Amino acid sequence: MVKYEIVETTPGHILELSRTMCDEDVEEVWAAGHVVPQKALSIGRARSRDTQTFLANGRVLCIFGVGQIEAFKNVGVPWMLSSGELPKHYWRFARGSAEWMKQQTSKWTEMINYVDARNSRAVRWLAWLGFDIDVPRPYGPDDMPFHRFSWRSPCVSP
Numbered sequence: 001m002v003k004y005e006i007v008e009t010t011p012g013h014i015l016e017l018s019r020t021m022c023d024e025d026v027e028e029v030w031a032a033g034h035v036v037p038q039k040a041l042s043i044g045r046a047r048s049r050d051t052q053t054f055l056a057n058g059r060v061l062c063i064f065g066v067g068q069i070e071a072f073k074n075v076g077v078p079w080m081l082s083s084g085e086l087p088k089h090y091w092r093f094a095r096g097s098a099e100w101m102k103q104q105t106s107k108w109t110e111m112i113n114y115v116d117a118r119n120s121r122a123v124r125w126l127a128w129l130g131f132d133i134d135v136p137r138p139y140g141p142d143d144m145p146f147h148r149f150s151w152r153s154p155c156v157s158p
Helices: 011-020 023-033 037-047 086-107 120-129
Strands: 004-008 048-056 059-068 075-082 110-116 137-139 144-152
Touching: 004 086, 011 037, 011 059, 023 037, 023 075, 023 110, 023 120, 023 144, 037 048, 037 059, 037 075, 048 086, 059 086, 075 086, 086 120, 110 120, 120 144
Parallel strands: 075 110
Antiparallel strands: 004 048, 048 059, 059 075, 110 144, 137 144
């Protein structure tokens, strides 16, 4: 039986995931800002209110968090980077991510970020979670196609 945990992210988790990150996420962090996995994870952790790690039997499956655009605006920047092992645990991950989304929608009035258009699995997952997915547009230093994804509280006027 697999033991699943969600824990606060440690430097050891960042190091592990930087070595096991799936190819799609490695390509995305490079296309978004010409950074390598360890730097992308460190930046995400530093810019987020809290960063969490999803573990299966003690192994890192993904690290995720929500950064904040401005200190006085309630706009979050959700992000997640994963290992190549995450798809093997998809159903448990999907259930947990739906619960996570419920929690986040009670904390933020709006959430916005970008996802590499080549990562169709991530795009489908974000749409399933309830994010609006825009058509791809050039993004990052190489103008690669990225989708802007967003969620806005129904209590907030456009």
